[in-house]
Amino acid sequence: MRHINIYYIYFLLSQVIWGILPAFWILLRDLSPFYTLASRIFWAAIFCFLLILKQHLLPHLLDLRNQRAQWPYIAGACILVTLNWGAFIYATTRGYILQASLAYFINPIVVIFFGGLIFRERISRLQKLSITLAAAGLLIAFALYGQVPYLSFIICLTWASYSILKKKIVMDSQVSVFIESFSMVPLALAFMLFSEYEGVGAIGVFHGLQWLLLPATGVVTAIPMMLFTAGVKSVPVTVSGILMYCSPSLTLVIGLLTGETITQPMLITFIFAWIAVALYITGLYRTMREIKSHTGLVEVRKRQ
Incomplete structure (x- = not known):
């Protein structure tokens, strides 16, 4: 049980x-979001x-050559x-934290x-209703105001797809995160050098201790990614x-504290999302009670 719980802790951390990461990205808002992404x-x-x-994991990295079946999943995850990352950085540095x-x-x-579609996990009626309501909130906001939180849509779909894809990757979490980052380094480095050459990079914008923010992007990226990757495969x-x-x-609290306001289209979408969350939690609670009740009944029969 203790071994299982540690993965829950990884995931929660x-x-x-x-959740608090937007406060860090705000410190980099003087840079282009693309430059920040490249630095990250x-x-x-x-x-x-x-x-x-x-941690002496280099043999795991070299072993990737023999795991060709994993390559498509890794490429997709990358x-x-x-x-x-790009959509989230743009949202948090350009005043769209609430959309994030x-x-x-x-x-x-x-x-x-x-999870239900791909892994055939059981979805209760309340959970199906929550999915429908979440989608309805987006459609109603668009129908009434002609506005859709596109950044929310992009961030949501990319991360949900990434989360599911990570369950297919069996290699060590740290190795996996490194490969996902390293595969884009040539393009990132080329963009950073080009930006500095054109005079639109960090030179001339950052001074003194501000330069520490750039390597810090790697720390705040890698640590939660590794925690997530370690936890998601077992949760x-x-x-x-x-x-x-x-x-x-x-993130919502940070957005409100930074002065963002909830527009009517976004308020509608939020309300439907919160109702969907409440229904989902109710459905999950009922499912857990049924499992607990069934487990208790089985134990009683065994004792008899």
């Missing part, structure tokens, strides 16, 4: 760190590689996480849907769905 990729790869060397929060309120519902999709609500709740 990743959600808490991601570059420094995350370096930080992950140092951890791999420290593309999805890069798109997700909304994305991760809807995300668990989408993960649940994917059931339906359980991870509920734990994911820690992150958007913290």
Whole structure:
């Protein structure tokens, strides 16, 4: 039991760190979001590689050559996480933190849907209703106001798809995160050098201790990613769905504290999302009670 619980702790910690991460990205808003993304990729790869060397995981990395069946999953994860990072950085540095929060309120519902569709996990009627309501909130907001929180949509779909894909990757979590970052390093480094050459990079913008923010992007990226990757493979999709609500709740608070306001279209979407969350939690609670009741009945019969 203790061995299982540690994965729950890993997963929960990743959600808490991601929830407060917008406060860090705000410190980098003077830079282009693409430059920040490139820095994040570059420094995350370096930080992950140092951890791999420290923990003597290099043989696991070299063994990737013999795991060709994993290559398509790793490539897909690399593309999805890069798109997700870029959209999230843009949202948090350009005044759309609430859209980022909304994305991760809807995300668990989408993960649940994917879990039932791909892994054939049981979805109760209330959970199906929660999925329908979350989608209805987006459609109603669009129908009434002609507006859709596109950043929320992009962040949500990329991360939900990434979460499901990670369950297919069996290699060590640190090695997996390193490969996902390192594969994009050539493009990231080229973009950073080009930006500096054109005079639109960090030179001339950052001074003194501000330069420490760039390598810090690797630390704040790699640590929650490794915690998430270590936990997601051992935590059931339906359980991870509920734990994911820690992150958007913290992000919502940060968005409101930074002066963002909830527009009418977003308020409608949020209301439907919150109702969907309540229904999902109710459905999950009922399912857990049924399992507990069934387990107790089986134990009683065994004793008889």
